[in-house]
Amino acid sequence: EAGVVQSPRYKIIEKKQPVAFWCNPISGHNTLYWYLQNLGQGPELLIRYENEEAVDDSQLPKDRFSAERLKGVDSTLKIQPAELGDSAVYLCASRRDTTGELFFGEGSRLTVL
Amino acid sequence: GENVEQHPSTLSVQEGDSAVIKCTYSDSASNYFPWYKQELGKRPQLIIDIRSNVGEKKDQRIAVTLNKTAKHFSLHITETQPEDSAVYFCAASNSGGYQKVTFGTGTKLQVIP
Numbered sequence: 001e002a003g004v005v006q007s008p009r010y011k012i013i014e015k016k017q018p019v020a021f022w023c024n025p026i027s028g029h030n031t032l033y034w035y036l037q038n039l040g041q042g043p044e045l046l047i048r049y050e051n052e053e054a055v056d057d058s059q060l061p062k063d064r065f066s067a068e069r070l071k072g073v074d075s076t077l078k079i080q081p082a083e084l085g086d087s088a089v090y091l092c093a094s095r096r097d098t099t100g101e102l103f104f105g106e107g108s109r110l111t112v113l
Numbered sequence: 114g115e116n117v118e119q120h121p122s123t124l125s126v127q128e129g130d131s132a133v134i135k136c137t138y139s140d141s142a143s144n145y146f147p148w149y150k151q152e153l154g155k156r157p158q159l160i161i162d163i164r165s166n167v168g169e170k171k172d173q174r175i176a177v178t179l180n181k182t183a184k185h186f187s188l189h190i191t192e193t194q195p196e197d198s199a200v201y202f203c204a205a206s207n208s209g210g211y212q213k214v215t216f217g218t219g220t221k222l223q224v225i226p
Contacts, residue, residue, distance in 0.1 A: 004156075031212065042119075042202050042216035043157070056213060091156070100145045100206055102214060104156040 002026065006092050006105035014113055018080035021108040025073070025094030032069060033102065034077050035091040043091055049075065082112045115140040117205050119217030127225050132190045134220045136203035139184065145206040146179060146186045147214070152199045160201075161188070193224045 005024040013019050025032050030051050035043035046065065048056040051072035060067065064083070069075040079086055089109050093102040116139040126132050138146075144165035149157040163170045163177045163186065170177050174193075179186040190197055203217040 033214070035216075040219070040221075042117075042204075042218045045213070045215070048213065050212075100147060100162060100214075101159045102147075102149075102157075104158070106156050 004092055004094050004103050004105035006090075006108050008108055009106060010109050010111075012111045012113065013082055015084055016081040018078065019082055019110060020079075021077045021090050021092075021110075023075045023077070023092030023105060025075070025092070026096075026103055029094035029096050029103070030072070031095040032075050033091075033093040033095070034067060034075070035093065037089040037091055037107070039088075046077070046090075079110075082110070084112050086110060087112045115143060115205055115207065115213070115215040117203060117215050117217040119203050119220060121220060122218065123221045123223070125223045125225060126193050128193060128195060130193055132188075132193055132197070132222055132224075134188045134201055134203065134222070135185065136187070136205075136217050137183075137185050138205040138215075140205065140207060141184065142207050143205040146177070147204050147206070148175075148177060148188050149202045149204065149216075150199045151202065151219075157202060190222075193222075195224050195226050198222055198224045 007022050032049040034046040037043045047060045047067050049069045067077045089107040091107045092105045119136045147162035150160045151157040174191050176189045200219045200221050202219050206214045
């Protein structure tokens with residue numbers, strides 16, 4: 001089966017510019033996660049979707065970050081405006097209901113100048 | 114919320130020696146404990162997991178032990194090989210479908226040939 005697909009893999013922007021990341025989870029995976037990974041750190045949860053519903057977004061900085069998962073499949077994570085401290089890797093992961101394993105995408109590396 | 118601490122942050126071993134990585138968690142409701150391996154520039158991938166009704170699980174050269182009373186779990190890699198060099202993350206997940214997954218800060222393992 002195809003894995004979790006993320007795009008773009010790399011993005012370099014000026015601060016205050018907007019940026020968007022896209023994630024296509026594994027077919028049939030109802031749960032989708034967006035994680036933030038800083039260099040040398042573990043993934044930190046930004047938001048979790050169960051189908052199209054955001055069930056845990058307590059760690060999402062809502063003043064500049066937004067996310068959506070239309071039709072419970074693909075998801076988009078947006079930052080507007082980006083700040084220097086947003087430079088990181090944004091990981092998307094998906095999970096079937098019946099297992100605990102998370103399947104990660106390759107990540108989107110953001111550099112804010 | 115759950116807090117997962119992981120030690121050491123870096124670990125160097127000679128090829129053929131054993132490596133041990135330790136994690137503690139705070140939420141007594143956590144009942145699923147996966148370990149992910151992340152090679153440089155690649156996505157995290159599950160290598161082994163353990164559920165709270167089991168004290169130990171082994172898969173070839175890797176094993177995980179769990180002490181629920183102490184809220185402590187460990188990853189053991191025996192007969193290490195250069196390809197074991199990577200960053201390893203422990204994680205803890207609460208009950209009810211293994212939904213929220215909290216990661217440790219990672220251990221960078223270097224196996225010296």
